[in-house]
Amino acid sequence: MHKFKVTFYPDNKAVEVAQDTTILSAAISCGVYIKSDCGGDGVCGRCKVILKKGKVLTQPTGIIEAQERKHNIYLACLTTVHSDLEVEVPVESRMEMHSGFQGIYSASEEVESQEAVLGGKLFKHSPLATKLYLELPRPNLNDSLSDLDRLFRGIRKAQDLPVMQTGLSNIRQLGELLRDSDWKITVTLGKRNDTVEIVLVEPGDTSNKNFGFCFDIGTTTISGQLVDLNTKKISGTRITYNKQASFGADVITRIIYARQQEGMEKLHAAVTQTMNQIIKELTLEHSVDLNDVTCIVCTGNTTMIHLLLRVDPTYIRREPYVPTANFLPVLRASEAGIIINPRGLLSCVPGVSSYVGGDATSGVLSSGLYKERDLSILIDIGTNGEIALGNRDFLVACAASAGPAFEGSGVKCGMRASGGAIQKVKIKPGDFSLEFSTIADTRPTGICGSGYIDLIAAMLTAGVMDRSGKIKAVEHKRIRKGENGKEFVVVFKEDSGSGEDIVITEADIENIKRAKAAIYSASAVLIKHMDFKISDVKKIFIAGGFGTSLDINSAIKIGLLPDLERKRFFFIGNSALAGARQMLLSAEATRVSEELARKITYFELSVDAGYMDEYMAALFFPHTDLERFSSAAGRRS
Amino acid sequence: MALQLMAEKWSGEVSVVNIGATPQDKGTRSHILKIGGEKSLPCLFQEGPLPNKPQIVFEVWDILPLDWPDELTRGYKNVLGDPVKWAQMCVKEYKAQGICLRLQGAHQDFGNKSPEEEAQLVQKILESVRVPLIILGCGDEAKDNLLLPACSEAAKQERCLIGPATQDNYKTIVASVLADGHNIIAESPIDINIAKQLNVLISDMGLNLERIVMDPTIGALGYGLEYAYSIMERSRLAGLSGDKTLACPFICFVGQEAWRAKEAKVAPAEQGVIWETLTATALIQAGADLLVMRHPKAIEEVTKYVDNLFER
Numbered sequence: 018m019h020k021f022k023v024t025f026y027p028d029n030k031a032v033e034v035a036q037d038t039t040i041l042s043a044a045i046s047c048g049v050y051i052k053s054d055c056g057g058d059g060v061c062g063r064c065k066v067i068l069k070k071g072k073v074l075t076q077p078t079g080i081i082e083a084q085e086r087k088h089n090i091y092l093a094c095l096t097t098v099h100s101d102l103e104v105e106v107p108v109e110s111r112m113e114m115h116s117g118f119q120g121i122y123s124a125s126e127e128v129e130s131q132e133a134v135l136g137g138k139l140f141k142h143s144p145l146a147t148k149l150y151l152e153l154p155r156p157n158l159n160d161s162l163s164d165l166d167r168l169f170r171g172i173r174k175a176q177d178l179p180v181m182q183t184g185l186s187n188i189r190q191l192g193e194l195l196r197d198s199d200w201k202i203t204v205t206l207g208k209r210n211d212t213v214e215i216v217l218v219e220p221g222d223t224s225n226k227n228f229g230f231c232f233d234i235g236t237t238t239i240s241g242q243l244v245d246l247n248t249k250k251i252s253g254t255r256i257t258y259n260k261q262a263s264f265g266a267d268v269i270t271r272i273i274y275a276r277q278q279e280g281m282e283k284l285h286a287a288v289t290q291t292m293n294q295i296i297k298e299l300t301l302e303h304s305v306d307l308n309d310v311t312c313i314v315c316t317g318n319t320t321m322i323h324l325l326l327r328v329d330p331t332y333i334r335r336e337p338y339v340p341t342a343n344f345l346p347v348l349r350a351s352e353a354g355i356i357i358n359p360r361g362l363l364s365c366v367p368g369v370s371s372y373v374g375g376d377a378t379s380g381v382l383s384s385g386l387y388k389e390r391d392l393s394i395l396i397d398i399g400t401n402g403e404i405a406l407g408n409r410d411f412l413v414a415c416a417a418s419a420g421p422a423f424e425g426s427g428v429k430c431g432m433r434a435s436g437g438a439i440q441k442v443k444i445k446p447g448d449f450s451l452e453f454s455t456i457a458d459t460r461p462t463g464i465c466g467s468g469y470i471d472l473i474a475a476m477l478t479a480g481v482m483d484r485s486g487k488i489k490a491v492e493h494k495r496i497r498k499g500e501n502g503k504e505f506v507v508v509f510k511e512d513s514g515s516g517e518d519i520v521i522t523e524a525d526i527e528n529i530k531r532a533k534a535a536i537y538s539a540s541a542v543l544i545k546h547m548d549f550k551i552s553d554v555k556k557i558f559i560a561g562g563f564g565t566s567l568d569i570n571s572a573i574k575i576g577l578l579p580d581l582e583r584k585r586f587f588f589i590g591n592s593a594l595a596g597a598r599q600m601l602l603s604a605e606a607t608r609v610s611e612e613l614a615r616k617i618t619y620f621e622l623s624v625d626a627g628y629m630d631e632y633m634a635a636l637f638f639p640h641t642d643l644e645r646f647s648s649a650a651g652r653r654s
Numbered sequence: 655m656a657l658q659l660m661a662e663k664w665s666g667e668v669s670v671v672n673i674g675a676t677p678q679d680k681g682t683r684s685h686i687l688k689i690g691g692e693k694s695l696p697c698l699f700q701e702g703p704l705p706n707k708p709q710i711v712f713e714v715w716d717i718l719p720l721d722w723p724d725e726l727t728r729g730y731k732n733v734l735g736d737p738v739k740w741a742q743m744c745v746k747e748y749k750a751q752g753i754c755l756r757l758q759g760a761h762q763d764f765g766n767k768s769p770e771e772e773a774q775l776v777q778k779i780l781e782s783v784r785v786p787l788i789i790l791g792c793g794d795e796a797k798d799n800l801l802l803p804a805c806s807e808a809a810k811q812e813r814c815l816i817g818p819a820t821q822d823n824y825k826t827i828v829a830s831v832l833a834d835g836h837n838i839i840a841e842s843p844i845d846i847n848i849a850k851q852l853n854v855l856i857s858d859m860g861l862n863l864e865r866i867v868m869d870p871t872i873g874a875l876g877y878g879l880e881y882a883y884s885i886m887e888r889s890r891l892a893g894l895s896g897d898k899t900l901a902c903p904f905i906c907f908v909g910q911e912a913w914r915a916k917e918a919k920v921a922p923a924e925q926g927v928i929w930e931t932l933t934a935t936a937l938i939q940a941g942a943d944l945l946v947m948r949h950p951k952a953i954e955e956v957t958k959y960v961d962n963l964f965e966r
Contacts, residue, residue, distance in 0.1 A: 483855050485821060633847045641847045643854065643899070 023102045025049040026069070034098055040066060040073070041093040044104075045263055045283065048290075050112040054427055056265030056274050057094040064093040065110050071102035082500070108515065112258050140603035144246040145347075146207045146216060146312035146362055148224040149175055153200040164191050168215070172204060183215035184360070194218060205311050207362045208604055209347040216311060216360050226309040228252070228300075230357070231597035232292060233376060234317030234325060235259060236268055236400040237424040238433060238562060239288070240594050241295035243303060246311070249602055252303045255295040256562070258426075258433070260287035261324070266421050268320040268401060272330045285327045289354040292325075296357060310357035313350050316366035316597040318374035318401045319343070326353050326365075333371040338621075343368040343614065364607070366597055367614035372416035372621075377403035378614045379596025382606060384558045384589050387412060387613055391555035394540060396578070397592065398423050398466075398561035402536050405617065406543050406554075412613070413547060415620040417539030419532040423466035424562060428525040430507075432463030433562065437514050439468040439507065440566040444479035449495055451507065456566070460514030464507065464521070467567040469529055472507065472521060474571035477638055481505055484638045486526040533577040534635035540579065541635075542628050543620060551579045551645070560592035573646065576639030580646045661701045666896040668692040668943075669864045670706070671837055671903055673752065674786025675813035683812060684784035687711075687752050689867070689943040690903035695890065696941045697963065707964050708938050710945045710953050711752035711788060712744040713909050716767070716775055717759035722948075723919045725926045729950045737775060741783045748953065754788040754946045755779060760801045761792035769804035776808045788815040788905075788946070790839075795823040803830035810834040815867060815905070815944075817841060821852050828859045839905055841869040844881050846888050846900070853899045866902045867944060874911040874918075875933045882906075886940040904941055908934045909948030931955045938963075 023043045024031040032047035041064055044051050055061035062080035068089040075096040093110075151171045156162065162170065165188060169181055195202065198220030205217040205227070227246040232239065239259045243252040261284050264274045275281045300307055315325060319340045323330040326348070328341045350356075350363040366375030377395075380403065381387055384395050388409055395405040400421045405414040425431035425438070432438050436457040443452045453468075455461045464472065475481075481496070482488045488496060488503040495506045501524050508519040544551055557578065559567065569586050572578045578586070589595070599606040622628045639646040670691040675681025687709050694702030718735035719727075729748075733740040737755065744750035757772050759765040776789060789805050791798035798818075803826060806816055817839025819827045824840075831838045840856055842849035849868055857863050870889065872882035886904060893901030912918055912933045918926035930952035934945050938960065947953050 484858065485851055485855060487822075490825065633845075636847070637851050637854075641850045641854075642897075644897070 021071075021098050021101050023047075023098055023104060026103065026105045028106070036099060037097045039094055040091070040096050040098065040102070040104060041263070043098060044093060044106070045287075049106060050258075050260055050263055051093050051106055051110050052112050052426075053094060053263045054266035054421075055094075056263075056270040059092055059095045061266075062092065063110060065090050065107065066093045066096075067091075067105040067107060068096075069103040069105055071098075072100040073097060073102065074099055112260070112262060140599055140606040140609075142249060142602060143604045144227070144312070144602050145229060145314060145364055145600070145604070145607070146205055146227065146246065148203050148205050148227040148247075148311070150203050150222045150224040151175065151201075153195065153202070155200055164195055168195075168204070168218070172206070172215075176206075178206070178213050181213050181215065186360075187215060187218055191218060194220060205358075205360075207312060207347070208607075209362065216362065217358065223309065226306070228305050228310045229601045230296060230299075230310060230313040231594060231601045232295075232313065232315045232317075233379075233591055233594040233597060234288060234292075234315055234321040235376070235424075235593075236271075236318065236321065237262060237266070237421045237426050239291050239295070240562075240591055241292060241299065242594060242598060243296075243299040243305065243310075244598060244601055246602065251598070252305070253299045255299055256433070256435075257291060257295065259321075260291045262426070263287065266400070266427060267418065268318065269334055271324065272320060272334045275324065275330055281324070281327060281329070284324045285354065288321070288325050293354075293356050296355070307356065308358045310361060312362040312364070312601065313355060313357060314364045314366065314597045314601040316375040316379040316593045318376055318403075319368045319371050320374075322365050322368065322375060338371040340368070340371045343370070344611070364600065366600060367611055369414060369614055369617045370619035372401070373403055373414045373617070373619050374401075375614075376593035377405055377414050378610050378617065379594075379600070380560055380592040381405050381412065381414075381596075381613050381617065382610050383592045383595035383599060384560070386558065387609075387616075389556060392549060392553050393556040393558065394544070394554050395558040395560060395592070396536060396540060398536060398559065398577075400424060400426075402539070402561075404536075404540050404543055406540075406547060407617075412617045413543060413620050414617050415539055415543050415622050417535045417622070419535045420528065422469070422525075422528045422532040425463065425465050428464070428469065428528055429504075429522050430463045430519045431469070431525075432465055434465040434467065434566070437462035438465035439463070439519070440465055440471065441568065442468065442472040442475045442507065444475040444481060446479040449479060449481060449493055451495075453507065461508050461512070461519055462514040463519060466562065469521070469525070470575055470577060471568050471571045473526060473529060473638070474568070474574040476505065476521075477574060482526065486523065486530050486638060488523055488526075529575075530636055530638070533575055534632055537576055537579070537640070538628065538631035538635045539622055542622060542625055542631050545627065546620060546625060552581065554579070554581065555585060557581065557586045558589050558592070559586060560589050562591060573648070574639060576635060576637070576646060580639075580648050659700065662694070662698075664693055664702060664894040666894050666898065666901050668890070668893055668901050668903055669898075671815075671864065671867055673788070673813060673815045673837060673944075675811060675835075679811075679813065681812045682780065682784065683786050685751075685786070686813075687786045687944070692890075692941070693894070695894065696939050704964075706943070707960050708943055708945060709751060710934075710947055710956055710960075711754045711786075712741075712748065712750040712950075712953065713754045713756060713946050713948050714740045714744065714779075715759075716755065716757050716772065717765055719758070722913065723926065725923050726913055726949055738778050738782050741779050745783045745785055748950045750785060752786045752788065753779065753783060754790060756790040757792050757801060757805070759792070760797055761794050762797065764792070769801045772801055773804040773808035776805045780809060780812060786814070787812065788839075790817060795820075799823065799826040802827050806830040806834045806836055809836065813837065815839060817867075818869060819852070819856060821848055821855070824852065824856055825859065828856050828861050831865070832859070832861050837865045837867060839869050840866050840902070841871065844871045844878075844885050846885055846892070849885075849889060850892075850897075850899050853902060857899070863898055863902060867905045868902045869905050869907070872906050872908070872911055872933075872937060874908075874915045875929055875936065876917065877911065877915055879933060879936055883936065883940040886937070886942070890941045903943035905944040905946065906934075906937045906942040907946045908937060908942075909946055909952075912952075913948055927952045927955070931959075935959055
């Protein structure tokens with residue numbers, strides 16, 4: 018079999034692959050990440066690349082237009098390597114990976130940094146892993162306790178701990194280590210479920226350097242935080258797209274992909290690489306030694322956690338939708354391929370069911386929903402959105418698959434909430450003149466989720482489109498026919514940071530309409546199922562990667578959120594990550610999260626007869642039943 | 655002790671739509687077809703007033719209808735292909751209370767007549783018969799957008815009922831209906847949500863809900879009648895419960911659907927008439943306010959049925 022070298026630009030990365038390998042898999046194997054919402058099925062058209070040099074074979078597809086073919090544009094997933102190649106990955110096809118998003122994400126970070134967001138008492142500080150400096154008495158003929166027992170005795174003297182254990186490798190090196198360090202050592206104690214383990218014994222005093230990471234592994238984005246376990250301070254946060262997106266935009270495509278040859282290995286490698294990169298960057302930036310990172314807590318939907326631990330997720334998508342595990346024991350991070358201290362611990366937030374995962378549990382934990390006296394709802398707006406309803410007496414949750422539109426994926430000019438993203442838009446009725454603001458006030462390069470919500474609300478108000486999402490057929494320089502139907506130009510290329518027009522297409526509006534309908538109808542059905550009225554809900558916690566830039570009036574105007582008094586809404590940013598951090602910092606939070614995961618009743622929307630009706634009725638701006646949105650409908654008659 | 659019936663109290667009512675303008679309203683029609691106004695479910699006279707009988711109008715084509723079976727064409731000897739004579743026959747011989755003119759000939763597959771030609775036909779029909787008129791497009795969206803505005807203008811002041819407007823194609827039609835003082839048919843594909851959304855979209859353009867007649871899309875007996883029945887029932891329940899955007903009367907194209915049924919076309923004579931009659935009566939019980947029918951005998955039977963029902 019021939020092998021050929023494929024070079025990707027602008028990354029300038031090269032890889033040798035066998036003939037007939039697709040350009041997409043060649044790219045993945047050398048760490049060049051190309052968008053591929055459909056996971057390589059050749060239907061989404063996101064993986065367009067430009068062939069600079071070399072011979073390829075490609076399958077015919079309607080997605081590449083004749084004009085594009087002339088310019089040597091191919092779909093990376095349908096095109097195979099037949100000679101040495103030089104391939105250019107255009108900006109639109111590139112998956113944005115790293116660089117500093119700190120500060121840019123400040124809106125939600127403010128919220129995330131708060132200790133136990135609402136509802137009073139904080140959890141007691143007792144991190145998943147603690148460090149303890151000990152000066153052990155030397156053994157002598159009168160005190161001839163073994164080295165290990167001496168260590169245990171020393172620990173017990175300092176702390177009241179019941180059961181202790183340690184691994185063989187620690188014991189093997191213990192004798193020499195104790196004597197070399199003159200009996201002055203630091204032990205790292207980890208909580209592994211109900212027992213305490215001596216994770217690590219180090220010479221000297223390193224007890225002031227104890228760090229941990231918490232991660233929210235989302236279908237579309239992964240956020241990680243470096244936390245000083247001694248001071249509870251957040252050293253830094255990183256947010257990036259999940260590299261698994263190359264294998265499909267939603268969990269179902271990924272579960273199917275996991276069954277392919279080496280599919281599971283690739284998915285696992287993608288998520289661990291993403292996490293390891295975040296760990297590496299943050300530790301470097303804050304001069305933290307990887308050996309001083311002793312533990313990590315991960316939250317995420319059930320599929321993401323399965324893939325992280327390389328557990329087969331197949332049965333999640335098969336009736337009766339049972340995952341392999343909801344509660345996972347504390348593991349060693351290295352077992353999952355996460356690079357921190359080699360003996361460091363990894364804990365996962367317990368999940369509720371196949372489609373309501375640990376992210377929902379940690380959201381309920383950090384929002385304090387479970388302590389509320391009044392009926393409250395937590396709406397986590399993400400690719401796999403979760404909705405939890407309840408108060409201190411009961412908790413029910415359901416999943417609402419909204420797709421990645423609100424995270425800026427699957428929409429033409431979508432991007433994550435980072436610098437250059439349009440987040441607020443105003444359109445003047447009549448002449449359609451437009452004002453907007455971007456995150457970090459830089460030149461606009463795309464539109465983020467909250468930007469789309471604001472934009473669509475503005476388009477409705479100004480009469481650019483009708484309530485079904487069709488752009489009006491009027492003569493205007495901003496309205497034109499694009500490749501896929503009508504589109505509205507938000508920013509002309511002269512003013513954009515990407516050198517291209519920033520537009521919203523009717524297909525984008527349709528995508529957002531479906532996403533908002535999924536979220537709203539799931540909330541409405543859940544509330545109705547529990548025999549409440551929407552107006553009975555006293556507090557609405559909104560979580561997700563929006564930050565405080567999400568305009569509630571706009572969100573209500575498009576029918577994403579129920580039309581209730583504005584003061585009942587609370588933004589809590591990335592509540593899943595905040596919950597994971599609480600677990601990282603407190604054993605009590607861990608215990609509560611386990612209780613919550615057991616207590617939350619999972620409600621399967623697909624078996625509810627009314628869900629489809631609700632969903633169909635919500636496919637309108639704001640809703641087919643305008644009475645429900647009387648303050649937002651603003652009927653023009 | 656006498657049995658006390660539990661009567662449902664409804665907060666809403668179906669809007670009244672007037673089709674046709676008499677000289678009093680600056681039109682030239684001999685009478686008005688008044689439909690809607692129900693304050694109770696169909697046939698439940700004891701629960702609330704049902705002030706207006708369901709009305710039946712005759713379907714007339716601008717061209718020779720090719721797929722009509724002999725049983726159906728027999729009653730229109732010598733007039734098929736001449737819409738003016740056909741309409742006159744309906745009124746004179748069969749006492750039609752209204753005419754529904756289907757401009758099929760404007761479709762590119764059926765002669766591709768120009769909008770101007772069809773507009774002239776509308777004028778001629780209005781001159782030769784004095785009953786209220788319903789004008790239907792050819793079913794091709796692009797063509798209807800040229801055709802219906804022309805016809806709407808030709809029939810200005812006559813308060814016709816014009817359609818169909820669909821979710822994907824309503825703006826041009828609504829604009830001309832609004833300008834020329836007509837009513838509109840809002841067609842939805844057996845879907846209560848789309849029916850409602852379309853009514854909202856149309857009223858957002860400034861056309862009152864009181865000028866909308868909904869076509870819920872029906873199926874004939876044996877061809878999905880029960881789906882239509884259930885959608886009509888749900889819409890009517892919502893309308894009577896106070897949802898104004900669903901409180902519009904229904905138009906049902908009974909003739910078109912019934913005569914598509916295999917049983918109507920190839921069976922012994924009379925079966926087609928029975929098919930059309932039964933489809934119509936079932937839909938009246940579902941809440942139909944305006945029925946567009948084809949066979950004179952079926953129309954006669956259904957008229958009797960309606961008179962009987964409302965004789966109290």
